[in-house]
Amino acid sequence: MSDQSATTTDPSTAPSAPTNPDVKVSNRGRTSAPIANANSAEYDVPEFELFGAVGPRGLPPMTEFLDVWDVDMMRKQDETNKVLHHTAMYHSEYLIVRRAQEFQIKITFNRPYDANKDKIAVEFVIGASPQYSKNTYIPVFPNEERRSPWQGRIIKTSDNMLIMGIIPTATSIVGKYHMYVAVVTPFGIRRTKRDKSREVYVLFNPWAAADAVFLDDDTEREECVMTETGIIYHGSHDDVAERHWNYGQFNYGVLDACLYILDRSEMPIANRGDPIKVARKASAMLDNRDDGGVLVGNWSGNYTYGVAPTAWTGSTEILLTYANRKIPVCYAQCWVYAGVFNSFLRCLGIPSRVVTNFVSAHDNDGNLKTDVILDENGRMDRSRTRDSIWNYHCWTESYMSRPDLPAGFGGWQVVDATPQETSDGMYRCGPASVHAIKHGYICYPFDAPFVFAEVNSDMVFYSRRRDGTMETVKVNRSHVGRMVLTKAAGTQDRRDITEQYKFPEGSAEERTVMEKAELYSCKRETSNPPIADVDLLLSNLEVSLGDDFQLSLEFVNRSNYRRTVEAYISGSVIYYTGVTSSEFLFTTPTIKIGPGQNVKESVSVEAKQYMKLLVEQSNLHFIVTGKVIETGHIVTAMKVVRLHNPVLRVKVSGPAVVNEEMMAVVEFTNPFTTSLEDVNIRMEGSGIMMPMSKHYKLITGGSSITWSEFFSPQRAGTSRLIATLDCPTLRQVHGEATLTVEA
Numbered sequence: 149m150s151d152q153s154a155t156t157t158d159p160s161t162a163p164s165a166p167t168n169p170d171v172k173v174s175n176r177g178r179t180s181a182p183i184a185n186a187n188s189a190e191y192d193v194p195e196f197e198l199f200g201a202v203g204p205r206g207l208p209p210m211t212e213f214l215d216v217w218d219v220d221m222m223r224k225q226d227e228t229n230k231v232l233h234h235t236a237m238y239h240s241e242y243l244i245v246r247r248a249q250e251f252q253i254k255i256t257f258n259r260p261y262d263a264n265k266d267k268i269a270v271e272f273v274i275g276a277s278p279q280y281s282k283n284t285y286i287p288v289f290p291n292e293e294r295r296s297p298w299q300g301r302i303i304k305t306s307d308n309m310l311i312m313g314i315i316p317t318a319t320s321i322v323g324k325y326h327m328y329v330a331v332v333t334p335f336g337i338r339r340t341k342r343d344k345s346r347e348v349y350v351l352f353n354p355w356a357a358a359d360a361v362f363l364d365d366d367t368e369r370e371e372c373v374m375t376e377t378g379i380i381y382h383g384s385h386d387d388v389a390e391r392h393w394n395y396g397q398f399n400y401g402v403l404d405a406c407l408y409i410l411d412r413s414e415m416p417i418a419n420r421g422d423p424i425k426v427a428r429k430a431s432a433m434l435d436n437r438d439d440g441g442v443l444v445g446n447w448s449g450n451y452t453y454g455v456a457p458t459a460w461t462g463s464t465e466i467l468l469t470y471a472n473r474k475i476p477v478c479y480a481q482c483w484v485y486a487g488v489f490n491s492f493l494r495c496l497g498i499p500s501r502v503v504t505n506f507v508s509a510h511d512n513d514g515n516l517k518t519d520v521i522l523d524e525n526g527r528m529d530r531s532r533t534r535d536s537i538w539n540y541h542c543w544t545e546s547y548m549s550r551p552d553l554p555a556g557f558g559g560w561q562v563v564d565a566t567p568q569e570t571s572d573g574m575y576r577c578g579p580a581s582v583h584a585i586k587h588g589y590i591c592y593p594f595d596a597p598f599v600f601a602e603v604n605s606d607m608v609f610y611s612r613r614r615d616g617t618m619e620t621v622k623v624n625r626s627h628v629g630r631m632v633l634t635k636a637a638g639t640q641d642r643r644d645i646t647e648q649y650k651f652p653e654g655s656a657e658e659r660t661v662m663e664k665a666e667l668y669s670c671k672r673e674t675s676n677p678p679i680a681d682v683d684l685l686l687s688n689l690e691v692s693l694g695d696d697f698q699l700s701l702e703f704v705n706r707s708n709y710r711r712t713v714e715a716y717i718s719g720s721v722i723y724y725t726g727v728t729s730s731e732f733l734f735t736t737p738t739i740k741i742g743p744g745q746n747v748k749e750s751v752s753v754e755a756k757q758y759m760k761l762l763v764e765q766s767n768l769h770f771i772v773t774g775k776v777i778e779t780g781h782i783v784t785a786m787k788v789v790r791l792h793n794p795v796l797r798v799k800v801s802g803p804a805v806v807n808e809e810m811m812a813v814v815e816f817t818n819p820f821t822t823s824l825e826d827v828n829i830r831m832e833g834s835g836i837m838m839p840m841s842k843h844y845k846l847i848t849g850g851s852s853i854t855w856s857e858f859f860s861p862q863r864a865g866t867s868r869l870i871a872t873l874d875c876p877t878l879r880q881v882h883g884e885a886t887l888t889v890e891a
Contacts, residue, residue, distance in 0.1 A: 182277050184284055185414040187323040187407050189276035198336040213333045214266045216340050217308070220254035221327075221348070228252060234355065234374065237835075237863070239400040242345075246353035246497060247421075248318035252303060254311050255329055261310045263291070263302070267332035270300065270312060271339070272325040272348065275417040282418045283321060287330070288314050316350050318358035321421045322496055323407055324349050349403060352423060352497030360423050360549045363499045371637035372499035372547065376834035377462075377868045378490070378635050380483045381642060382540050382724070382765075384788040385506035385630040386688050388642070392870045392884045393487045393502070394462025396834050397495035402464060405471035406495045409433050409442060412474075423498050423548040424579055427563045428594060432576035434489050434565035436476035439574070442466065442488065445567055446479035447725060449763050454478025458764060459874035461832045461882075463491035465839040481724075485565040486542040493563075499547035503562075503645070507630040508541035509605035510568055510725075516665075517606045517673045518628070522621065524613060526775035526782050527716040532612065536726030537628060539767060539788050541566070541602065543577070545634070550581060553592050557581040560648070562599045571595050582648055588664035600665060603629030603649045606673045609773075609784060620675045621782040626653040680781035681707040682741065684772060693766055693791040693878075694759060694820060699751040701772060701785075705741040713739040713783060715774035717751055721761045722769040722788075732757045739774075764879040766791035794819050796883030798831075798871050804889045809860050812837065814871050814883070817852040824875050829855055833869040836861040836889065864891040 222229050223243035229251045230236040235244040245251040253270065255261075261268075269287040278285035288300040290312055299315040327346045330339045340346075353359040354369050363369045376395050383389035396402060410420060413433045419425045433441040443466065444454065451457075457480050460466065466477050466488050480488075486502045493500035509518055521532040543564035550558040561579035571577055571594065580596040581589075585603070590596040607624040629650060636643040651657035687700040699719075705711050719733030733753060741747045758768060768789040775782055794817070802810035814831060818824055824847040832839040837859040847853055861867075866888045873881040 184275035184277045184282070184417045186276065186411045187274065187417060187420075188411055190326075191273055191276050191278055193271070193273060193326075193328055193339060193342070195339050195341060196336055197339075199334075213338070214261070214268070214331050215258040215338075216255060216329045216331065217258055218256040219327075219329055219340060219343075219346055220256070221346055222252055222254055233353075235351070237374070237376075237398040238403060239398055239862070240349075240403065242324075242347050242349060244349040244351065244403070245316070246351050246355065246359075247316040247320040247322070248353050248356035248358045250299075250313045250315045252311055252313050253327075254309060257308045257310070260308055261305055269294075269330045269332075270314065271328045271330055272298070273328070274321060274323055274325045283317075283421075284417055286325075318353070318356060318360075319421050320350055321417055322351055322426070323410075323417065323420055324404075354497060354499050354547070360551075361498050361547060362549075363547050365637075367637045369499060371635070372501050373494055373497065377870070378487075378502060379640065379642070380487060380502050380542060381504040381633045382483060382542075383790045384539055384767075387690060387788075387790045388506075388633065389790060389792075390642075391483070391880070391882055392868060393483075394464065394832050394834050394868070394870050395487065395491040395494060396462050396464035396467075396832075397491050399464045399834065399838070401468050401471065402491065403495055405467040406492050408471045409492065412441070413439060423546070424550070424552065426496065427493065427498065427546050427548070427561070427579045428576065430489065430492055431563045431565050431578055432574045434485055434492070435480075435567045435575055437567050437575045440476060442470045442477060443480035443485060443565075444476045444478045445481065445485075447481060447723060447727075451479050455828075456764070456874050456879060457481040457484050458879040459828055459830055459872050460484055460487075461830050461839065461870045461872050462834075463488045464832065467491065482538075482566045483542040486544050489544045489563065489565045493544065493546050501545050501634050502542055503545050503632060503634045504540050504542050505602055505629060505632050505649075506540045507628050508538040508602050509628045510536070510538060510541075510602070516601050516604060517608045520607060520609045520784075521618070522609055522611050522773055522782065524611060525714065525716075526611070526773045528718060528771060528773050529612060530728065530731075536728075537605075537607075538726050539722075539724045545582065546579060548579070550579075553581060553584070557583050557589070557592065559583060562595075564599075569598060571598075586649055586651070586661070588661035590665055591668045597665075597668070603632065604662075604665075605629075608673050609782060611782065620673070620677050622677055622680075622784060623673050623675065624784075627786075678781060680776055680779065680783050681705070682711050682713060682776050682781070682783050684713075684774075684783045684785040686770065686772065686785050686787040689787075689789050691789055691791055693762075693793050694755050695791075696752070696754045699753055699770060699787075701749040701751070703739050703741050703747045703749070703783075705743060705745050705747075708743045709778065710743060711741045711779075712777040713741070713774045714777060715739055715749075715772055715783075717772050718770065719751075719753065719758075720769050720771075721758060721763055722767050723763055724765045724767055726769075728769070729763045730761045732761055733770075762791075762877075766793065766880070793878065793881050796829075796871050796873055796881060798869055798883040798885040800869060800885055800887050804861060804887045806862065806864050806889055806891055807860050809858050812857050812859060812869055812885075814842075814855045815852065816847070816873055816881075818847045818849055821849040822877075823848045824878055827873060827875040829871060829873050831855075831857065831869065831871040833867050835863045835865065836867050836869065836887070861887075861889040864889050 221243040272286040304311040521529040560582040563578035567575035605628040609622040610618040683704040685702040797815040827844040
């Protein structure tokens with residue numbers, strides 16, 4: 149062996165890879181054509197393609213051959229295409245259609261069209277490197293004279309005019325296509341010039357049985373595709389609050405913003421006809437982590453460089469800002485992610501709805517439990533209790549078939565854009581089959597174990613001895629996933645869909661599901677410590693922000709013996725994620741209960757104890773723990789108290805008629821003795837008003853403000869004007885007004 153062949157290179161002295169930003173990187177050498185991953189990229193289709201070389205005298209006069217004078221896309225709001233395709237509400241000057249359904253175009257020639265003599269094709273092109281094999285170049289021929297992926301037929305001919313019907317396949321790529329009309333001559337193919345007015349948007353079609361997103365329920369489909377405003381639920385399971393959200397999927401520019409999100413993700417265009425891939429890619433792109441996506445999550449309470457999550461009124465401003473500025477929008481929390489994701493899916497034609505899971509676990513290790521550590525006396529050890537359970541968590545459900553799963557697991561799928569845990573190396577979640585979650589088939593993609601834990605985890609209480617060993621003293625199997633809500637279709641009521649996610653607690657079906665889940669390495673707490681013969685109940689409370697109130701506890705002795713409970717009552721200000729901000733109350737009463745008796749204990753809570761410590765959403769968390777002296781058993785109870793904020797009053801004046809000016813009035817009175825500083829009010833309404841805002845430097849205690857704005861509704865129908873008020877010391881204040889606009 150020569151010295152040269154035996155030589156090794158020291159890694160520390162090896163030349164580094166070139167880092168010159170001017171070096172042009174391409175796929176040349178790996179693929180013969182660039183990978184098409186941008187809908188916005190343009191391809192220059194030649195206006196004339198020769199069949200052979202030009203003769204010495206050049207091309208003969210082309211006047212004797214068929215020539216295209218005009219192409220009418222029939223894209224007006226009241227024309228057949230937009231009405232039949234349910235796209236008339238999109239605020240766009242372009243033709244928007246749905247796949248697996250016929251649309252029409254009108255072509256005018258220089259002379260009457262002769263089907264026996266003239267050969268034409270309507271060509272659709274998407275992306276920068278259109279290919280027939282990738283379905284990014286699609287020629288459509290009249291009356292199936294040649295094979296084409298999309299069907300074409302001549303509907304009508306009259307004089308020099310031809311009306312042609314075209315049906316995109318049920319698996320067509322969703323996005324914006326450029327359209328050309330090509331005429332075949334003996335010398336070559338002559339095309340129309342590129343014209344932006346001939347661009348066509350093709351969307352998913354939940355009305356077509358052949359489409360993967362077909363939803364065979366008229367009321368549900370109207371709600372989950374066509375409805376522009378919705379209700380997102382928050383608060384606590386026993387004190388549910390509502391906030392209205394403007395999805396605005398039909399607003400001007402929103403459709404292009406949604407396509408830009410897919411472009412920004414560099415998702416191959418060839419994959420954009422599959423709702424599974426689109427939903428999964430979008431669940432990653434709605435968050436800015438990993439890929440510079442749409443929204444920046446922030447749970448700190450400091451929103452100096454953006455908009456507080458509680459201040460948004462809808463998705464329109466967020467999507468348009470991202471598309472225009474090309475940078476992530478600040479800031480978001482779970483309901484903002486869910487609302488914007490819902491807008492994205494509805495805009496592209498995928499049925500979707502926002503869902504709220506009350507008492508939602510965040511299980512990061514798959515053990516299906518949340519640990520609470522107590523000391524030997526039964527007092528909660530906050531320094532060692534690290535797990536938390538969200539008061540509520542919002543995600544999105546999308547409706548689609550799942551050909552990658554066994555039959556029966558299609559339908560509603562959980563997709564979640566809130567960055568909690570990574571999935572396949574990126575922050576994303578879903579689509580996970582709701583049916584699979586309910587029946588314990590958590591081996592099915594995508595991220596079913598994580599969602600399963602969100603609705604099925606156990607609260608496990610441990611007693612930590614002085615030597616550091618721990619003993620399980622109580623298991624609460626019904627605390628997590630208390631209620632799953634979504635807006636009912638066609639009404640303003642809420643719909644409880646908990647039974648779609650889980651069987652009743654303690655039922656035989658639930659035990660079977662848990663056994664099945666354990667087969668897939670999702671282990672639940674198996675210990676069954678003895679149950680105390682003393683029950684502890686906390687009363688329901690409805691408290692306004694700034695009020696003093698009484699916390700009532702009831703101890704119930706189910707035994708025939710006297711019982712003594714050494715109790716620990718703790719009150720804390722918490723974020724809605726369950727994370728403790730600060731403790732404001734702690735007391736240790738000793739309760740003596742006679743055989744079979746009840747004893748009530750009352751704790752006074754004064755506003756001055758908690759007001760200065762409040763964080764956004766104004767949640768107080770009370771946890772009561774204790775030990776029964778006679779038996780050593782542990783008793784526990786928890787309660788989240790949502791402090792009710794003041795409301796905004798929103799009024800509209802004047803007749804509500806399309807294109808006629810009217811006035812919106814927002815009124816607010818500061819109910820506190822202290823001033824509110826740096827106050828922002830926002831307002832918007834689908835089809836009636838684009839997002840607007842107003843800033844107030846100071847609203848003194850007890851004073852009122854009135855904000856008036858003129859607006860002109862753009863379309864007829866029932867809509868909702870939504871407003872929010874937000875400042876560093878007061879979050880989650882909102883109001884709304886409903887109006888019906890006449891044509």
